[in-house]
Amino acid sequence: MEINHGTAVNTEIFKLAPGDMGYVFRHSGLEGNSLSPFRYNAEQVAVNNPSQWFKTLAEKPSFSKISQRLLEPDLKIMYHSGGSAAVEEVYYVFLSVEDASVLAQFTNSQGELVNLYFADWQTYLQWWTDIYSTEGNEDYAQLFADKEDMETLVCALHCVDIYRRAYLESMLDYRMMVDTTISMQDYVQLLKKALASADVRWLLPSLFELTPGLKNASISLKPEHLKKIEEYGFMKSKDTTMLTMDKLAKTMGTEFLMTWMGSVGWQASALINGEERALSQVFMASTAFANHLFSFEAGDGAVYRVHHQASSRAELLKTLQQWKESLHQATRDVPPVQSSPAVRPDKFCVQCGHEIGAGKKFCTRCGTPI
Numbered sequence: 001m002e003i004n005h006g007t008a009v010n011t012e013i014f015k016l017a018p019g020d021m022g023y024v025f026r027h028s029g030l031e032g033n034s035l036s037p038f039r040y041n042a043e044q045v046a047v048n049n050p051s052q053w054f055k056t057l058a059e060k061p062s063f064s065k066i067s068q069r070l071l072e073p074d075l076k077i078m079y080h081s082g083g084s085a086a087v088e089e090v091y092y093v094f095l096s097v098e099d100a101s102v103l104a105q106f107t108n109s110q111g112e113l114v115n116l117y118f119a120d121w122q123t124y125l126q127w128w129t130d131i132y133s134t135e136g137n138e139d140y141a142q143l144f145a146d147k148e149d150m151e152t153l154v155c156a157l158h159c160v161d162i163y164r165r166a167y168l169e170s171m172l173d174y175r176m177m178v179d180t181t182i183s184m185q186d187y188v189q190l191l192k193k194a195l196a197s198a199d200v201r202w203l204l205p206s207l208f209e210l211t212p213g214l215k216n217a218s219i220s221l222k223p224e225h226l227k228k229i230e231e232y233g234f235m236k237s238k239d240t241t242m243l244t245m246d247k248l249a250k251t252m253g254t255e256f257l258m259t260w261m262g263s264v265g266w267q268a269s270a271l272i273n274g275e276e277r278a279l280s281q282v283f284m285a286s287t288a289f290a291n292h293l294f295s296f297e298a299g300d301g302a303v304y305r306v307h308h309q310a311s312s313r314a315e316l317l318k319t320l321q322q323w324k325e326s327l328h329q330a331t332r333d334v335p336p337v338q339s340s341p342a343v344r345p346d347k348f349c350v351q352c353g354h355e356i357g358a359g360k361k362f363c364t365r366c367g368t369p370i
Contacts, residue, residue, distance in 0.1 A: 003031075011116055016112070017054070020050050020051055024071065025040040034073050035075075036076075059364060060155075073095060074271065077271050079093065079212070080264060080265050081132065083200050086262030088200065097331055100119070103115060103117050103118070125317055134287065136291050138312045143292075148305070149225065149288060150296070151220065152228045153294065156232065157204040159229060161253075166179060167254075180245035203285060207294070211267070214283075215305075218304075226328070230246070233247050236310060264283075268327050270327070270330070280326075282296070290310040291311045293319065294306055
């Protein structure tokens with residue numbers, strides 16, 4: 001995707017050639033960390049010359065902060081946009097816990113690195129939400145009462161896609177009525193087919209294809225998950241073998257069929273005790289009526305719980321501001337791993353472990369000679 005920079009207010013925009021990254025290392029003096037996607041390549045630097053873009057960047061007062069974001073970020077957000085008819089793209093955003101500025105980096109169709117350097121998170125969010133979200137409605141109802149199992153969400157989105165599929169089939173067959181009745185066997189087979197398709201024109205595959213790391217989620221469908229979505233109004237069972245899509249599946253099916261603007265999934269990672277760790281995974285599907293935000297909470301193994309929030313753009317801005325603050329807090333709250341201090345044998349009794357004062361020849365607790 002060629003980014004529309006028209007909405008980026010008070011933002012530095014610059015390009016780099018892929019070979020320029022070695023010169024960013026050399027000019028900044030930074031060694032880089034494992035959170036950065038870039039590694040120093042001495043051989044490449046030896047045979048290539050920096051582009052004029054790099055020479056211009058190196059003279060900027062902001063070069064030091066920009067190079068720190070690129071090479072030694074404290075937080076990294078990997079985005080994957082697409083869904084519906086939108087063009088797929090993967091890009092990164094880099095942040096520091098010590099400074100408010102934000103750097104977003106895209107790779108354009110020529111392989112060039114397009115960088116947008118924002119003064120702060122609020123400026124970045126305003127630009128980002130202008131591109132990926134809609135105005136939405138403030139009174140859109142939440143899908144779930146509380147956090148739900150991943151399987152409940154999978155079944156719910158599958159119902160939405162089934163209605164979309166039935167609607168399109170009715171048009172192809174010149175039928176005025178949309179038949180949303182389906183056998184349990186076909187429901188399950190279509191579900192498996194959808195998950196295996198990687199087809200982001202459909203809502204359910206988009207969830208897993210666009211949200212980084214979510215393909216590792218453990219999915220284990222059980223009868224209680226179908227019961228849950230029946231309670232929420234996505235479908236109803238006629239008997240043990242037949243299902244029909246209910247009001248909520250039809251309403252959301254029409255919403256996504258007619259007004260789905262695209263989706264974006266992202267994962268935030270940080271260095272925790274020197275190792276990259278995923279802190280949060282989020283998926284957003286935007287329609288003319290709401291920005292459907294799904295946040296995931298990993299449990300034991302690859303089991304996930306999911307929370308849904310239907311937001312207007314104004315509500316989304318507040319939520320993402322709080323989300324970023326919680327990420328920063330998470331990096332501060334984790335205590336560093338401390339190695340056990342070396343114990344000097346002449347300071348502790350080998351018999352009972354009691355500390356022995358300087359100059360003592362016997363343990364004052366058990367009398368063992370030193």
